[in-house]
Amino acid sequence: MDSAELAALLTPEGLRLVDALSITSTADAATAVSRLRAAGHSPDLVSAVVGQARLRERAQAKFGPFAERMLFTRAGLEQATRLAVAARHAGRFRDAGIGRVADLGCGIGGDALGFAGIGLDVLAVDADEITAAIAAYNLAPFGDSTTVRHARAEEVDLDGVDAVWLDPARRTAGHSETRRLAASDYTPSLAWAFALAERMPVGIKLGPGFDRSDIPEDVEAQWISVDGSTIELVLWSGSLARSGVRRAALVIRGDAAAELTADADTVDADVRELGEFLHEPEGAVIRARLIGEVARSIGAGMLPGGTAYMTSDSGATTPFATTFRVREVLPLKVRDIDAALRRDGIGTLEIKKRGVDIDPAQFRRKLALRGGRDGSAATLFLTRLGDRRVAVLADRLSA
Known part of the structure; x- marks a missing residue:
């Protein structure tokens, strides 16, 4: 937004127009531009009004209903x-x-x-x-x-x-x-x-x-x-x-x-082998270096490999981590993973990674998900267990 657009927007006419617009798609924006220009409004006013309507729609995620009366810049x-x-x-x-x-x-x-x-x-x-x-x-x-x-x-x-x-x-x-x-x-x-x-x-x-x-x-x-x-x-x-x-x-x-x-960073929990459950700490917990505190509170240990993942034999949950039930551990090879996904009829796959240099989006394109929309859902962890690169197939139990 430049000063000319702001000046056009901060008028009774500009504010009335933006309050009257609801734009949820590119097609809506194009229609609004054509309609406002046909009504004789200036290019600066049309640009400002349509831009604000789009920003207000996006702002709902941060400001809820308050966004309906606010003004924004994209960067702001x-x-x-x-x-x-x-x-x-x-x-x-x-x-x-x-x-x-x-x-x-x-x-x-x-x-x-x-x-x-x-x-x-x-x-x-x-x-x-x-x-x-x-x-x-x-x-x-x-x-x-x-x-x-x-x-x-x-x-x-x-x-x-x-x-x-x-x-x-x-x-x-x-x-x-x-x-x-x-x-x-x-x-x-x-x-x-x-x-x-x-x-x-x-x-x-x-x-x-x-x-x-x-x-x-x-x-x-x-x-x-x-x-x-x-x-x-x-x-x-x-x-x-x-x-x-x-x-x-x-x-x-x-x-x-x-x-x-x-009062300080906490010491990590002891390292142990992968159990029946895998726990992924919240990012804030990892950044604050409080993983050990969370692990001990749910009776979990750390997976070998320094990945921040925790594991336990019980399904205890915590607001500070997401809990998954482990299905199986696979070699980190597309052929082996594809076979497991096909066998289990998995159509929706969430992919997470830690400790390996892999782009999950690119890795997904290598997989042949044949379960379709009616297939089951699962989570695939691409990670390390000590020196081994592995894929852990699991089911999400908590958000």
């Missing part, structure tokens, strides 16, 4: 915190007694919505002028409790602010196509962010793959998984960090959430 939506996660972040600020929070690098306002939604006063700041304008629109329903500024995080006067939420720019500037930056190129810099975290309570949102060796020793590091995807790492300092907690894995599935915490 991709990088925005899911509203359910933002609400949990906001709850931590409220529980720490924070009354006014500065959201530095607010983007389209996803986290600021969470803060304002539970009654906190919010100063939302973004270095990009268009993004800041969209955040101002999204936060307008909260009135005087929210203020939006177009500024660089380092330039903001934090007098009167109790705590900071900081989402450094981790991708190149832009509203559509962007690329990831090296940690040394984040803005504001990590050195500035970590120095701020030493002076006041701060939550710093980072990517889940952030180099653990760069995490300051005196902060709480919390990795978060949502519906099977590990989405972020948050570093908490000051009163926002929980006493005695240095590592945390928050796992959210649907409306349910569970969290595992520790």
Whole structure:
């Protein structure tokens, strides 16, 4: 989105048009463009309105019904915190007694919505002028409790602010196509962010793959998984960090959430041979290095090969891992796997891999799934058992 499109969109006519559109496919978008152009609307307005309608449809996954009255940029939506996660972040600020929070690098306002939604006063700041304008629109329903500024995080006067939420720019500037930056190129810099975290309570949102060796020793590091995807790492300092907690894995599935915490990385469970059940830890648990804690809680050991998979002889389940019942172990050869799939009439196959250099999508194309839609479903693990490359055929028991 450019400034001309934004100016056309932020008019009574533009907002009325986007509110009236529902676009769920490319065909819908093409039809809407033709109809709006035929009605005499300008190219800038048509582009902005149709683009917003498409983004609102995509935003349902992150913002639910709230997306129906929000505005977005493509990059802003991709990088925005899911509203359910933002609400949990906001709850931590409220529980720490924070009354006014500065959201530095607010983007389209996803986290600021969470803060304002539970009654906190919010100063939302973004270095990009268009993004800041969209955040101002999204936060307008909260009135005087929210203020939006177009500024660089380092330039903001934090007098009167109790705590900071900081989402450094981790991708190149832009509203559509962007690329990831090296940690040394984040803005504001990590050195500035970590120095701020030493002076006041701060939550710093980072990517889940952030180099653990760069995490300051005196902060709480919390990795978060949502519906099977590990989405972020948050570093908490000051009163926002929980006493005695240095590592945390928050796992959210649907409306349910569970969290595992520790004062340090935990030691892995003992290695053992593959049993009747295989357990795959959530990504947040793996990143937080709390696999051993989960394994011991369900009486499991680690599979040989250093793959993070756990195994047990009982079907105990946990919110911190997905459990599978093992059917059989096969050589990691297409011919042997095909024979087993054909014998069992498997038509739907989920493929996972750890510890082997294989692209699951390419490997799938080599297989001849003959079970069809009426065939049974199974999961195939391409992995290592010690020095052996194997394929473990299994049935999913828990989400």
